[in-house]
Amino acid sequence: MNFELFVQILKARRKIGIGVFGGVVVLTLLVSVLLPKQYTAETSLAIDVKATDPLTGQPLAAYMMNGYLQTQVDIMTSQATALNVVDSLGLTKLPEAQQQFAKQTGGKGDIRNWLAKTLLRSLEVKPARESSVITMSYTSGDPKFAATLAHSFAQSYIRTLVDMRANSAQQNNSFFQLQLKTLQGNLETAQKNLADFQQKEGIIATDERLDVETQRLNEISSQLVTAQSATIDAQSRAKGVDAPDVLSNPLIQQLKSQVASQEVKLRELGQKVGPNHPHYQQARVELDSIRDQLGQLQRQYAGGLNSIAGNSAGRQAALQAALKAQKEKVLELKTQRSRVDVLQREVENAQRAYDQALQRFSQTMLESRSDQANVAILEDAVEPTDPSKPRVALNFIVSLFVGGLLGVISALVAELLNRKVRTADDIETLLELPVLAVLRPPRSLKRNWSTLLRFGKRKLV
Template sequence: MNAFTQSNADSSSDDTGDGPGGRRSGGLADQFDLRRLANMFRRRARLMGAVAALVFLAVVLVTMTATPMYTATANVMLDTRAEQVVNVEAVLSGLPADSSVVDTEVEILKSRRLAERVVNALQLDKDPEFNPALRSPGLVSSAKNAVTSMIASVTPQEAQDEAIAEQKAQERVVDSVLRGLSVRRSGLTYVINVSFEAESAPKAATIANKFAELYLLEQLEAKFDATQQATNWLNSRLEGLRDQVLAAEAAVQQYRINNNLLSAAGTNLTETEISNYNQSLAEARAQVAEDEARLSTARSQLARGSTGDDLGEALSSPVIQQLRQQRATVSSRVADLQGRYGARHPEMLTANRQLTDIDAQIQAEIQRIISNLEAQVQVSRQRAAAIGGSLSNARGTLAGNNQALVRLNELERTAEASRTLYESYLNRYKETSSQQGIEQSDARVVSQATIPTGQSSPKVPLNLALGLVLALGCGVGAVVLAEMLDAGLATAEDVEQRLDVSYLGAIPLLSSVAEGRVGAPIDYVVEKPLSSFAEAFRNLRASVMYSRLGETVKVVAITSALPGEGKTTTSVCLARSAAQQGSRVILVDCDLRRRSVNRMFGAEPQRGLIEVLAGEATLEEVMTIDSVTGVRLLPLAKSSLTPRDVFGSAAMDRLLEQLRQSYDLVILDTAPVLPVADTRVLAPKADAVVFLAHWRKTPQHAIEAAFRLLSGTGAHLGGVALTQVDMKQQSKYGYGDPGYYYAEYKKYYVS
């Protein structure tokens, strides 16, 4: 570890705390210290007051110059109850009663389309409150006249631009109306509050009511349009379905005709024909059996020797019955004549011949009946055969028809499906048509907006109260921002915690500790040796002497990160203060570019440090003595600027060793670290490096950058001292710092 880093580690190891730089953390009390907070606002009181005053004044001006506005509110309720005039399903159903639907309706009420309808209904584009173009008197009329005079020469592109400009103007009016509209749901209810803010109280009520009215009208129009659209669509669809049904049914009938699938009373004619043929065939066969049985019976009777009198057909024959009556009459006469005249009597013979003739007629009739039975049997057989043939033909036809029925069934199903679809659409068309004219809105106006009696804005008391809070907040924010942007170091705590190095002391700004008119600081430290200003350098010397425990510190290099930190003034004052305490002190000017020591003492030597190192002069020849305190000065000549590395030479080492042997304190006034590399060469040669930082001015990042440059040189950093400290302002910083109690101990010093 290099010496620069080791010194920090040694400094940190002396403390046993956990905080940065070895300081013990005070817990919550350190993190939130009311005194530090109060001090922060004390030192930034002017900034806070100025910002707060400006903000509050701006709020007051805005409030007093604001145009009075009036707000009117109309209440619209989503009605969850629906009147059922007709018991049919509506085309556009009612709104369900849930939160998402209510929120959706709120957005619809805030929609641009509804605002455009309100603008057109109330002609708000002609109202200067909503149309900025009308706020300048005569602007619209002059524009109209200009347009009228130029319309003949307007090109199509210019006409299009004109239309776009008018549309933009209309959109600006709508935007202005929407800015005045406020729509919100009342809690978790179905009530929506429609509020409008305008410069006129009656106008606010009128616009709020118009929003509610057009919202309900838009709901009705939506339902009417939906019903009308559904009716038109169903009507056009019905025409197509009607044609489909007619075509399908015509195809069925034509197929029936083409395939002889005619029917009557819902039954196929071929099937009816077959049924009739089956019945006729059965009857014909029964008739054949009957005729054959009668014929067979008659033949059997005749074969057994019957004369035919006992035949059934003979018994039922009227001819035979008549012949039998005649025979009975003749037989009675024959019997009478037989008994009266005998067998040979002419009348008897005549009667016998009549009887024989009647018997012959009866036999002839019986033969005719038998022949008739045979004919009937033949006819019955032929009839049965004919019916059987027709039945076979019908069955063949039916087999062909059954194959054709497959396609017929498909056509019939298609026709039935088309008919069912057509009937359902027809029923829905009739239901939808019946709903036209009876649509109901899903909401209703609970209360109309009334003309407000008082202005809604600006609310002067509230605005002033909020303005005061805002002003205080902005003031506090300005203070916090200023503190955040303040990258400088103000207290010992800042040095030790933020830089993690030792704090050597504070060099006050002379005007903050001296009363009356004072001269140069290097003279004041001599003139007022008991003053707080002189005491600050004695404290600094003591801190430097004990910055390396157990080692003697004689050679001290004083440097800073940037120019203007007070290095030369501090070096001279520290040298004079040490000389007044009886020490042998020599001040070596090591700033080749500025040579500030010469300017402070008003001298311009011809030879100096560079000549001594070059061997061109001796130390005694170039060294001067401060006539007031006896401090030896090793200045720089006017021509001392050289590109050679004079400070890293062996001659410089020999010179410092010589000075160390001859003097109690050797002060090296060096150049700033960041712009010049000389200090990085000189710093390791010194026993301690005193790093100066301008109070509240030198950025912390600059100091840290300088530390990084010195960290690899092996220099021993004794610590950081704050310069040009305003002791009056320092009392407003964190307590615990010595400067915080300056007001209590400043009387201890002699001015």
């Protein structure tokens, strides 16, 4: 089908098309006028997506999640919010609602749930694309009822949010309340274990006692080093009568000089008077006496050095024993300190866990009593003055397009049901005959015929 044929069909079937077009427009206008008027009340809610917890001051991570606004829309249109509206307005007690419920359900089911589902059918929620504002609208035949329901849904949504948070906080509060008893018992047990161990070992201040004993150990170690040096020195000096200290003693050296001079004197007397002379015998007795004094003095000095070396070795042995005992004591104190540290850490961990649970218990208790929400009503619902439905102007414009389309379709359908030859192409297509020529009257002839007809009518008159 070409455009020329399409135009010819519309011209030939114009009565059908115009009739269908007019019928659609007239029917639309009649329906729009006869339909009951519907009124829509709107309220706007702003959700603070950057809200912080009023108790902790920390940002709430849930508000940063994708789809948070859609979640709020789902809550607004949830059964729980609708049930809050039913309860707050007391709709179950209205005779009209009871009669309508009995008529539609036969009295079966719960009237609260039925009313909630019925109210949700007329509720529309639209979140904004570029902001966190959500618009709630309710449509009803009564403008006052529409405004009341829109306002009630907004308030019920806020109350639902508060109830959800309060219920969750109440459950957490009950959990932490149970945990506090267990954690308190663990803390008391850890404190008792620490106190019993300190009392058993007689520990008052572990760090101070360990520091004192460590200082004492260092002092004994220093004294032992000094004693070892003194013992080595004393032992090196105590080598009998030939010890350097003995030989270098002035008195011994003096006696040695006397012995040497007396020996010289005795040799001279032996050469002069002989060994039997009294002077020789006397000199020999004096020499022996000096030698005895020298030997006695050497032995005395050598014994003193040996005694000093023995005393130094004894002191060194005593210091070594004291050092060993002090080491064992310090190690024991370190072991006790390690055990005390373990017990102290157990007490600290139990205290920390108890404090955290107590803090969360107090926080959840406050949350369960909080009635704050991150929602603010920007525009409250007011009673509408103009109906939102039916939209006569919009319906009329739509009927023009729909009527025109249906008129064209009707003309085409009528043509298909009763096919006519409209153009030369139809002869070739339908009759399968070639078209030799197309004769059309010239425009001048058409004008002449029209003039003759008008002139003939005037003559007859």
